[in-house]
Amino acid sequence: MTNAALPLSAPGTPSARPVRRRFSWGWLGIVPFLLFAFLFLIAPTFYLVIGSLQNAKGTFTLENFAQLFTPSILQTYENSIEISLVTALAGGLFGFLLAYAVISGGLPGILRSALMTFSGVASNFAGVPLALAFVFTLGRVGLFTIFLRDVLNIDIYGAGFSLYSKIGLEIVYLYFQFPLMVLIIAPAIDGLKKDWREAAENMGASSFQYWRRVALPILMPSLLGTMILLFGNSFGAQATAYQLTGGFIDIVTIAISRQMRGDVLYDPNLGYALAMGMVIIMAISIAGYSLLQRRSERWLK
């Protein structure tokens, strides 16, 4: 449909004006985005990449990455990974059961929309207020701690529990982990067709066989993918842990915070490498999630 006029001049004579009608500047619409992303996302990350590959004098080295494998830093990563794994598995499992309960468990329909709204709130309720809520509840003189001690005669702190430890942090993280699982897994559970179950039952399958052979294989990519997402979600969290422990728990985000504050063993280049190690783990988990999510779309339309 281009009706740009042909140049009405003899061959050889240069046309007086470019022939293209209505040159469009619309593509400029993308430039601000790319520029913004470059300035405030890509360049700062690139700064860390470069810094992690240099020593204090500015020469190229892989020393910083080698230093990540010293026992104390490995321990830091190990703690982060452990907390993320535990909360991803526990949050993923419980979130799945909860979503299944309201979708296919025969509970009144109104509970489903209530749960979805709660989950939207809780999955975004992280950071300082979440840490505080648990201090008031499960802290040394928290409401629930006192309730357990005085009413049920269970002294959790006497038994060695502390909210400000790994297990405490895991309990707090679960508060935003399982609602996120509910939100993301619900469409996958919706996608399980009733016909499949009926077909399986008609052929004499038991409930266990249906789950083992039909439902779980179909849900598996979604389940795994979402749990990987939960892993990354917990791995990158800083504010909750910082508020809860006052910056005294040995996990990667807190170690980076300490580097930024210039505390003990201040070595900026090592700090950059710490950050890069974290970005690599995050990248692997997000890539795994997208991959599995795409795979799960095959059945769950």
Place this chain on the structure above:
Amino acid sequence: MRYAARVAWWLVFIVGVLYFFIPLYGTLAFSLKSKPFLSAYTAILNDPQFVSTLSYSFVAGILTIIVSILIIVPTAFWVRLKYPQLRPIIEFITLLPFVIPPIILVFGLINTYSKQPLAVTNTETGSNALLVAAYVVLSFPYMYRAVDTGLRAIDIHSLTEASQSLGAGWIRILWQVILPNVRTSLLSGAFLTLAIVVGEFTIATFLDRPAFAPFLGLVGDSKPYEQAALALVSFGITWAAMVLIAVLGRGSRSRIKVTIG
């Protein structure tokens, strides 16, 4: 459904409800222990720092939303209309904030923008601008997805051609034709962004900004009851944003989907 199974599912649900409400109840009960009754709440209302930090965070949130809309809407529109081949790249960039968590982002930003010749953080205005810029980046995944979902539900090719044949320019098309059509999904993205910005702690702390979450973190040493009340206020803000999103999503064709991939 068998009786036992149904009981089991009810149990699962009840455990979930308890997990959800006990910490909130604990916080509420603690905040109400202040004497006289409700004094924690009247105290925070009279605390000038509460008002100033909360309004600081709200202003930051609103600026974030405006900048984010100005950047994302033309981009998503243009990619859908003319450059579908750029889609994977743009999507990838908008997902990067999930790979680069706030602590890493602010680490990079401080290093890049606190030294000559780009010493942005030396001035108050510079630091404020950098904070908003970082929040805009955090909003990319939600905003892009919201707008893209909204655009999928309308026929932008026909709308654009119709507007063009009526003589509208690009600005006018975006502002008067596309924007009103994606308003619902845009608002969902905006409320989510607002909730995230008002609760954001890490970036605000390291840029040393007088925002709400850092204030909330520090107030407790001297005023524990007020801190409990403030935590509930913060929860209420998240709640309000989510309820607004749910109300907006009802009956609209385009619902915001915060999933990746």
